[in-house]
Amino acid sequence: MPSAKNLGRGPSVVHEANGRIRLRGRLFADPALDHAYVEAMIMALPGVIEARLNAGAACLVARHDGRPGVREAILAALGDLPDEAFLPGRRRKREGLDKAAALGLLALGAKRLPRPLGGLLSWLAAAPVIAGGLETLINRGLKVEVLDAAAVSALLLRGDYRAAGAIVALLALGRHLEQTSEEKSSALLKSLLAVGDEDVSVERDGAEIRQPAAKLAIGDIVVCGPGDKIVVDGQVTWGQAELNQSSITGEARPVAVEVGDRVISGATVQDGKIKIRAQQVGRHTAMARVGSFIETAVRHQSEPEKRSARLADRLTPVSLGLAGGLLLLTGDTRRAVSVLTVDFGCALKLAAPLAVKTAMYNAGRRGVLIKGARALEALSRVDAVVFDKTGTITHGDLEVTDVVPLDGMSAEELLALAAGAEEHYSHPVGRAVVRAARRRGLPQPALSQVDFIVAHGVSAYVADQRVLVGSLHFLAEDEGVDCSTAEGLCASLRDQGKSILYVGHENHLEGVIALRDRLRPEAGAVLAGLRAAGVEELVVLTGDHRQTAQALARDLPQLDAVRWELRPEDKAAIVAELQARGRVVAFVGDGVNDAPALVTADVGVCMPAGAELARDAAQVVLLQDDLWGLLSARQLAARFQATVGQSFFAAIGLNCAIMLAAAAGRLSPLGAALLHNLSTIGILGHAAAANLRPAETGPRALPQERVS
Template identity: 55%
Template sequence: MTAKAEPHTRAFTIAHEVRKRIRLRSQRLFDPALDLKYLEALVESLPGVESSRTNKWGSSIVIEYDGNRTNRDRILNLLENIPVDAYMPDGMKADPISLPTVVAQGAAAALTPFMPPQAAAPTSWLMGLPTMLEGLHSLLYDGVKVEVLDASAVAFSLLRRDYFTANAIVAMLGLGSAMENWTEKKSNDLLKNLLRPQVEMVWVERDAQEKQVNFTDLMVGDLVICGSGELVPVDGVVVDGDAALNQSSITGESLPVHVSTGDDVLSGAVVEDGRIKISANNVGNETSMARIGRFLENSLRTQSTSQKKSDELADKLVPVTFALGLGLFAMTHDVTRAASVLTVDYSCAIKLASPVAVKTGMHTAGHCGVLLKGAQALDNLAHIDTIVFDKTGTLTKGNLTVADVLPHGTMHPNELLALAAGAEEHYSHPVARAVVAEAKAQNLQLPPISQVDFIVAHGVSAHVEGEHILVGSRHFLEDDEGVDCSGAEAQGRALRAQGKSLLYVARSGHLAGIITLRDELRPEASETLAMLKKRGIHKIVMLTGDHKDTAQSIAADLGCIDEVHWELNPEDKAVLIKELQENGHILAFAGDGVNDAPALVSADVGICMPGGADLARETAQVVLLENDLRILAVARDVATQTQRILKRTFQAAVGINSAVLLAATAGTLSPVASAFLHNASTLGILGYAAAAGRKIPVSAQQLDSTATFHKA
């Protein structure tokens, strides 16, 4: 049953509604700054929405959805509160031509030779009027652009009463525009597919029964059931059960976190063990998991430096074509030849192939396990010559383990370990976690601790039964606290040469012993560095807070390391990045910790590991989605492949259109033939950009046997 229009004072009014379809009207859709495609993407990311379509001139938006009342309210709320990022003053773009219009234009052009002059003239002028008005608007506000060329070619043909040529040009322009919009939409849809939730079906409890429903059918307040191995699809509160959650994709914390009734959980976590029932607070695009989707939505609108340069060059070639056409007419007074020249331009193929190639490349990267946040990230990744790696968690697994417990004096190793673990127990740091984990594994009783002070990047100061305990680096104990560590000089040097990190423990002002820790190298780290060298990375730098001897030992094990910097504080990393950039290096920084955020922002390309901390994932331009460092080399291949496609499409556009332009100038092509060849070549170049961009690099295919990739 059709509902009556709903009169209210809102910006969007309901013009027509049936159960699963709603059409709304608003003058806001006329705002030239409103990016309608972006608005459609926002609406389509809402739960239950199947499709949305805007009609600017009809001032309406039509939305197909699941009919759920809550989802309907979400749609209306979004439209009433369109986010600021949907408005883009320089994003004004012509409305795409519809298929019925293209068919009508083609039919009119085909029938023109059979029409009497009394019918052909008004029909042709009506068909050509929108093209000429668009050209006039462009000339007045934007200068000589491709629209001016099209308008001039149509106007010349109409003035000389060559109605078939005029209508044929309009029809081919319409067909070309429709095909170009279709190609670009397909490339956008490829990226939008990455916005889809990682789960399609979820278990919920409704009416005291467990049932499986579509992810898009989830509603706030639903009781969502998650068992072992399943992904948490909502943000909410545990109302029943307990489980161990792996939240590494959200917080960067590699150790499972125990949750039970009353605890908050975020979407994206994985249930490693147990079973929980979650009351959903946020679903769909409101969840934490949807943030990556927003990066991709923004990537549909951004241009890289390479794209902008190509567009600028294409725009500069339009006046050349225009001047050639007018000059030819002035010299020959041949309107046909001038019209033939004016139907050819370079900018269509160059401007349209570029975003198609870039978006398809970003989609291919996503299926190879790499999230690229925008076209500029892809562009920069292709041009870097230096990569700086933070050692821990990037070149290494990031899971520190205790290797040796070496007391000085009569203290038993277990006593030394318990003493250090007691002091470190409440310190949230990888070193502290490793020491506490080892003590618990040994079933050691930890002593009572009081007056604990954490000194960032140095160590811990605490009191145990009246004795002052210090745990940290040698620099902290010796230089800051005055503890003599010279007796362990030779021993420390030998341990560091083995690639171990040293933790010094002092009691009452005297060195009590040394605890060594080892962070295992990623098995693919050495291979990755060699792969990057082969792909044109001239300089590889490793940063670490470790001692010089430990750092150099690890660098030697890795190979391909050109430069090592040791004993760095978090703030030192960003400073070093700036120094390398000032020396002319275009560089990427790869890290995963919260303290890596300044370096990730400072680098030309910030790269975050899949288990990176939330802040690192937010600030990085590139996020590896698979826990295999070799994917970084694959990302480089996708980036260079995209640059190669852009270069080839540019060369093809210039070459083919120059040949057509030359033939048109010589008078061997009619305006219809010239327009046909121009539009056909544009579509061919777009097809190549889309097809070539979807090609999975050989490096990804080779890794497919050892790494789990998303299939394209």
């Protein structure tokens, strides 16, 4: 599909006033144009408040904040839409409620008009339905539109203008209600995009200045007071505040934050004042990323969606054949037409996409970003969950508990030496050591030739002498340092659930540093909840020593296994091993070294503070720094799968019953059409409502405000 620019169909401005711009162009009436994509793309532009596309009027209306450059950005975006904005073969003609009402009035008055006039008006009203059926037959084969055209044509040929007009009106009303349901589900998702692009307060050289949020950079200190919307993901560095996070998690009650807590974009300061060091800005913030997930949800179908669509297409010839068979056997046109008014396509094809969008919206409101239908479907089938220990089952916020020199150094010298080597290594262990040294005011030695060995340790030079800081495997096996003198001491520390950092200097062991990570308080309850939700195997992977890992296993009896002393490549291999046993595996991690396992797993789940690579590799991203979101996501995915199954069987069962009643002569064409449309709307309503209910357990299983 060529872009709008190549087609020369760029829109023109027809009205503009007070930050509201109305554009018209043939582009907007293109039936292959993806409305949700275009609206989300425009809403994601800095300064845009709202965007609405009306295909019937071939126009788009956008509201913006009036800042320089916003208008031009909107025009530029619409003047060269990407290929992804078009969906070949997808017909998007909008059916208005007024059209359905007019057709209904025409049907009611058909009998009262002179027969030639009533017949002419009825044929004219039905012409779009008949033309659509012929076009579908020629271009796409036997589809639902062919059944509709055949039913209406047969009634018109019989001279039953009232029934024909009523069915045409019902078809228009049905399409209007179906499109309205679809648009509302898309609007729910798009509502999560509103992160805000207003001016914000930033601290510069001890003073507060105002600047556009679009100019924020990572590391900036953003100052937020009452009423301010948080537009960055980051960590509180000063102050205390109560945040309203209802637009993110669905929690109506405010959440207290203080120094050290992580906050995400989209929340509003209700009371207090805080300073936030920005860790993600602009399109990289948690809520801004929802735009790409809308595209994923629209374009990539889950297996249940594909199966439903295939079955709907296969049943169309069956309906046509049944109607034809009845006509040949009984000669009863009325029965045959009644059968033709019943089709399986609407409910089967629309219920699953509607369920996908509402489930994604519900998850997003509960602090979980699920990247589309495939992730939802896979998450519902997961029967094994594998956790990387640090930062997931534990907080990943390590504290130094013991500094034990073994070869003449003081504890302060040993800690300073280790902190010097670890200072530029962005890892929980390194950060904990550096933090402990700074608290004690220890000067750090000048280093050179610093090399980081992922998941092993650090090698550096101090005054031409090599310093090694890392795991037992790194020092003893890779570098040949004799660590036997610390065996008894380290065994005792590990029995206490502590991790050990070995410090070597010129090929001999200088001492060890013990660190302890805090188990997440909700870990046990979440593991139990996952087990109750159908997960059969729970595994934790760690690079820690056996004794430290076993201490964790004692604290969490819900676990089936803990694997220790692992390298990054081992995690992906263990995931593949579980898959080879027939498991559907979810992997939960947050680091760069977790990316291979996140990609290997059937579902990758990334914690909120995860590295960018891990966030991109994962299919599910948790926005709150706890594990409740994982349980909520699993429950919502299971409900989505159940809803799709219920919708599938309801569509088959109800339509079969209506079709059999029509074939037996118990239903008129109008009665069959009415029951068919009512059942379809009911199924779609159930698909939407079921997936908007909150999750069953956990602190975020709270009532949501009503969405209109």
